Amino acid sequence: MTFDARQFFVxxxxxxNEGDVATLSVMVHPEVxxxxxxxxxxxxxxxxxxxxxxxxxGGPPENADLPPATVLxxxxxxxxxxxxxxxxxxxANKYTVITRAVYPDGSxxxxxxxxxxxDELLYRSENxxxxxxxxxxxxxxxxxxxARE
Amino acid sequence: MANxxxxxxxxxxxxxxxxxxxxxxxxxxDFxxxxxxxxxxxxxxxxFKSQLENYPGGLPAAEADDPTSKVVGDDDRWxxxxxxxxxxxxxxxxxxSISRVPYPDGTRWWxxxxxxxxxxxxxxxxTxxxxxxxxxxxxxxxxxxxxxP
Numbered sequence: 225m226t227f228d229a230r231q232f233f234v235x236x237x238x239x240x241n242e243g244d245v246a247t248l249s250v251m252v253h254p255e256v257x258x259x260x261x262x263x264x265x266x267x268x269x270x271x272x273x274x275x276x277x278x279x280x281x282g283g284p285p286e287n288a289d290l291p292p293a294t295v296l297x298x299x300x301x302x303x304x305x306x307x308x309x310x311x312x313x314x315x316a317n318k319y320t321v322i323t324r325a326v327y328p329d330g331s332x333x334x335x336x337x338x339x340x341x342x343d344e345l346l347y348r349s350e351n352x353x354x355x356x357x358x359x360x361x362x363x364x365x366x367x368x369x370x371a372r373e
Numbered sequence: 374m375a376n377x378x379x380x381x382x383x384x385x386x387x388x389x390x391x392x393x394x395x396x397x398x399x400x401x402x403d404f405x406x407x408x409x410x411x412x413x414x415x416x417x418x419x420x421f422k423s424q425l426e427n428y429p430g431g432l433p434a435a436e437a438d439d440p441t442s443k444v445v446g447d448d449d450r451w452x453x454x455x456x457x458x459x460x461x462x463x464x465x466x467x468x469x470s471i472s473r474v475p476y477p478d479g480t481r482w483w484x485x486x487x488x489x490x491x492x493x494x495x496x497x498x499x500t501x502x503x504x505x506x507x508x509x510x511x512x513x514x515x516x517x518x519x520x521x522p
Contacts, residue, residue: 261471261483263508265516272515281511296467296487318445320469320487334409336485336501338445338469352471352485354501359411362429366420367413 227344229319230295236346237293237323243283245274253345260351282328291373294322317341324373325353332356332372377468377490381444384495385472393422401496408500430477445469466490474502481505 232251239247249270258267267273296319321337333355340348359369380399387396397418406415415421445468470486482504489497508518 259519260508260516261521262503263506264519264521265508265512266519267516275515276512279511279515281509296469320445322487334501336503338471350471352483352501352503354410354485354503357411359413360429362427363413363424366423366427367415370407370409370412370414372409372412 229317229341232341232344233295233319233321233339234293237321240277241290241323241325243277243280245277248277249274251346253342253347256346256349258349258351260353262353290324290326296320296322377466377488378444380490380493380495381468381470381488385470388425391425393425396422399495401491401494403491404494404496404498406498406500408502410501443471445471 235247236251238244239251252270252273254270256267256270256273258273259265260267267276318338318340321339323335323337325333325335327333333353336352336354338350339346356372359367383395384399386392387399400418400421402418404416404418404421406421407413415424467487467489470484470488472484472486473481474484475481482502485501485503487499488495491497505521508516
């Protein structure tokens with residue numbers, strides 16, 4: 225069966241949001257490295273990766289109606305030769321994954337992850353956490369407002 | 374095909390220096406900028422320029438030459454055919470940029486943008502703003518701490 229990176233990351237995002245350690249434990253490479261550049265933290269290895277999920281203060285957040293993760297990169301991993309043969313892309317399995325997360329206080333954040341796969345498992349992850357904010361008054365006249373999910 | 378590393382550097386430098394003639398030459402006529410955290414969408418160069426010009430207290434300068442700035446995706450955009458011919462990738466040109474921005478109040482934020490290229494110009498930008506935070510106590514036993522740049 226062909227590996228479907230998009231489905232992989234959608235499933236992983238759901239497992240992260242639900243604190244589903246059993247599912248995550250079979251999706252993460254033993255040598256995973258997960259970085260949080262905003263705080264300078266680096267989690268090295270699957271034990272540390274799972275521990276930070278299990279020990280999250282307040283437990284897994286409530287996640288009603290979160291949209292599925294957006295995965296960028298998957299559809300771009302194929303090339304068309306001059307003869308129109310589709311060939312798989314060589315090189316690193318890098319993707320950008322954008323998800324929404326709900327925190328125990330009820331706030332919703334965007335989570336943007338630059339991720340790399342190895343052996344069809346999560347191998348590297350660089351994670352950025354971005355809170356919602358209200359559109360400022362000073363640029364109201366320049367912007368449309370799109371409903372947030 | 375545009376070299377996206379070079380295109381991004383010129384784009385970020387033009388924003389940092391408020392060089393609007395250069396910036397206009399680098400963005401597509403149908404340029405769209407989105408801030409998903411606030412739901413704001415800016416259509417066209419005039420709206421883009423207005424929100425840069427009117428930023429209260431002056432625009433935070435994107436540090437395009439900061440060593441922590443990087444572009445993810447460019448090196449993955451070429452494919453090797455069975456005959457070892459390197460082929461340009463078909464499909465939409467998208468990449469992810471990560472940079473650091475100092476704000477007028479002295480805080481430093483990470484800025485992560487998903488950028489689309491059309492006709493060798495920046496056509497769409499989906500941008501997330503992520504503040505620094507201190508490593509939380511509960512995660513201290515699991516994480517290494519990497520000095521933040």
